[in-house]
Amino acid sequence: MTPQTSTIAASAISATKVYGSGEDAVYALRDVSVDFYEGQFTAIMGPSGSGKSTLMHCIAGLDELSSGSAIIDGTDLSTMKDKELTELRREKIGFVFQSFNLVPTLTANENIRLPLMLGNNKGDEAWIQKVIGTVHLQDRLTHRPSELSGGQQQRVAVARALASQPRIIFADEPTGNLDSITGAEILTFMRKAVDDLGQTIVMVTHDPVAAAYADRIIFLADGHVVNEMTEPTAARVLDLMKSLGN
């Protein structure tokens, strides 16, 4: 696997997120501190409701922390205005969601280039072609999302996340809606993006097999980081999950 580098792409410091107040307060995150390293594929795992999505949203500038800070590329997100956050997401972050990733009126090609076009940025054409080649979408570029299969749609989403060469890509259960073979295709591709293209990826998943594609796994439970594993295999993940379940 990739040698671990010490450059931090993004991090959360004492991140706490509370919904509601008083007796009804729900702690989605409690004092979470975690770093995501450049060129590394990190998976976040944990039971439903453990705060995985919340953590991701807060670091990606889609949501605000109640206390603590989220840092991307050395900048504290809490100091930024909506417009700056939008530009940050456009230029430094790539997103892959579980479903409804694409704009239905735009072609695959336009969807891939969407963040670049929004920033009036042509992007690195050679790089974009390389990304398109890697996801095998050359002959699907003029199709609209409704004309693509679920797997193809996710591949377009991943290509979009990569096209602008962001500092970090966040993927929330990107294979959650796919069958295992198509899921494996997407995960292999994400793996390749890290290995061959040097991308940084953070992925939320429930699936031990999916998590095994990562370099490192962070385990969350009840808003806390409860464990961490490097160079995981599906069997080891499953074992750990069982022990955590106890």
Place this chain on the structure above:
Amino acid sequence: MFRIAIKGILGRKARLILTSLAVILGTSFLAGTSVFSDTLNRTFDNLFSDVFKNVDSYVRSTQVIEGNFGQEERQRIPLELVDLVKKVPGVSDAVPDVQAFARIIGKDGKPLGSDGQGPPTFGSVAMKFKGALWTISQGEWPMGPKDVALDEASAKNGKYVVGDTVKVVAQSGSREFTLVGIASYGDVRSPGGATFALFDPTTASEFLAKPGLFDDILVSGDGSKSDVELAKAINAAIPAKYKTETLTGAQITAETQDQIGSALSFFGILLKTFSFIALGVGCFVIYNVFSISAAQRQRENALLRAIGASRKQITRTMLIESIAVGLIGSIIGLVAGIGLSAGLSALLRAVNIDIPNGGLVVSQNTVVSTIIIGLIVTVLSAILPARRAGKVPPLAAMRATALEIAAPGRKRLITGFASIILGIAVVGFVMSGASNSYLGIGILLVFIGTIVLGPIIARPVALFLGRPAARFRGITGVMARQNSARNPKRTSRTASPVLIGVALVTAVTALAASIKGQIDDVFTAQFKGDYAISTDARGFGGLSPTLAIDLNKLPQVEKATGFGFLTVKIDGKGQYLTTVTPETVDGVWDIGLINATYADLKTSNIFLSEKTAKRKNISVGAVVQTTFADGVTRPLTVSGIYVNNEIGDYVANSHLVDGTPVVMFDVGVYIKTKAGADKAETVAALTAAVKKYGQGDLLTKQEYINKQSGQVNQLLGLIYGLLMLSVIISIVGIIITLLLSVFERQRELGLLRAVGMTRSQVRTTVRWESVITSLLGAVLGIILGIGLGWVIVFALKDQGLTSFKLPVGPTIVIMVMSFIVGLFAAIYPAWRATRVNILDALNTN
């Protein structure tokens, strides 16, 4: 099911409000115009019953000529009748009355009263009398030949106070009087905005009419007889040779109310017509909102179907919702409409058309018809979407997103084209000679066909119109273009109201342009002089015939000639007769005489327009029996036929009425100056001559021509104003559709915001989508409107309209306005779109 319907309504307040908005607007215009015309009607009814309150009998001539347009010219009666009437047992007092043209000149030298089509300017009698129409609120009654009283509003507008010298222009010329009193009519400052100069009977008769002649006699009884008996007694006492009739107070009140009522009813019908057009446009908006909401609820309805709801139940649920919306919307619309009419009345008062107080008239009829029409329109508009909702297959619950099935059906294509072709065929038949009355059907068919084809046309046209946006606005433009084309049915339903509004505006504009063009051509060709003196008093009063005589004495003037205007009876029908002065008209105005000269027009002759001669199938040498306002029928021999019928159907010699009681004004005086006359001196001399009369504007030839076509602008302005109702509704339609689309695209917007679309880019996208939709309606509307205008111009061929003129400038203005409308309509929806919460949008599954 009823419970589900109610829950559905309450659960989606935003949708309820938006749907109701369309109903509210449509019904409020309807209610507003209805309340307004009822109020106006009652106002005048009250005014006249008040005014004639103490008049028990009313004596007038039976000799009357009714013109083409409902106006009448009644013969006058001699003063000696007053004494006759006074001697009739049961009469306590009788006074003569006259009402004729008079224009008060304000202190600043400007005539009072509004120009053009405004309320008339009158002179009349004010005399202390039990049944007097006027009361003196300040000062004294006018008693002598130098006295005048003015109505309150005129005194105020002319800045006159009792004791001032007031100049008044009437038939016999202009004269100065001393203001002795201020009068009021019933309880208003001046009736309906008209101005009044009031005199004692002798002065009024001599100054306003002809010495010794009056219009009518007002009688008050001593109470010994009933009104009916009194009228009978008076009638019996007046010898038959006077040809008079005696009405009771109640009769004259009712008659006057009727006259005003029918004049107002035209206005009421006009208002009603346009508010119905607006309501029709509103139907599209209501239909669209229900369609969108059915589409957005597709999954929910499918789920209901899957768990056992029947088609009927689904349809009924939506219909119940539409009834609720229709009812609530109509009630709010009614209230809003009452407010609207209050605004209108305030507006009239602000422009000095006094409406006696007494509040707005909200008749039961208005209330019931507004609510019923609103309800029917809403439910009718909801039937199709409701049926469609019922047809949703239970399987649709499993489908991903609400999508309207957009495949252009063959049936739609065939129906649309068939309707358009049929419509064009009908128009073609009319063009080749069939009756004009089929034209409406043809036009309607073309409109319906276009709207049926709308969803098919919408996508390609929207994509085409969106090109510039896509090219110059980058990705936001691309998305706006795609969004406007993604739901062609919705887009075309949104654009349809714009289409209708723009088509009507364009057609009216094209018609106006053609009329103006024609006026320009005609007057340029026929008017050979250099200056014209025109007056705004159309058909009622005008320039003194002595003005032309004065002008001819000026050294700079080669010829000055006046055109007069008489209402006469020919073959039992009221007609307008234009009078010319043969000695002076030659070389100043060319009416296109065929084989004749002006010299052939003796006082015993008449000229006919070619069209009239053809219609009556008579020619030179025939005798036309013409009855004049003095009751005398004169045989006039046709001595010439002319082509240019713009001047009217009949032309006679102005000297014909010399020495008769017939009152004649000139409506225009046309001047040809001597070659080599100094321009400045000429203008100065002409101005001085005109000023002496205090009436009439001196205009150059071009100014005069512009003024003629300018009158078209007034009507155009009124129609534009009324079409604004429809335009407002179509704007609201765009706003509602955009809002619903924004709600529907929450997830997409959330995604876009997540991957880096800024708020201003979101706004741009919505804005351009709106502009493209609006332009779609505008482009199709302009095409239809030009066609419609062309057809109308063609249909008016017999009215003398010969050439169609394309309103290029106004068309561009309409396009620009549509663009602005698009931008404007997008403001709120675009703002809403930027407020989409990214996380909420991404989490809704």
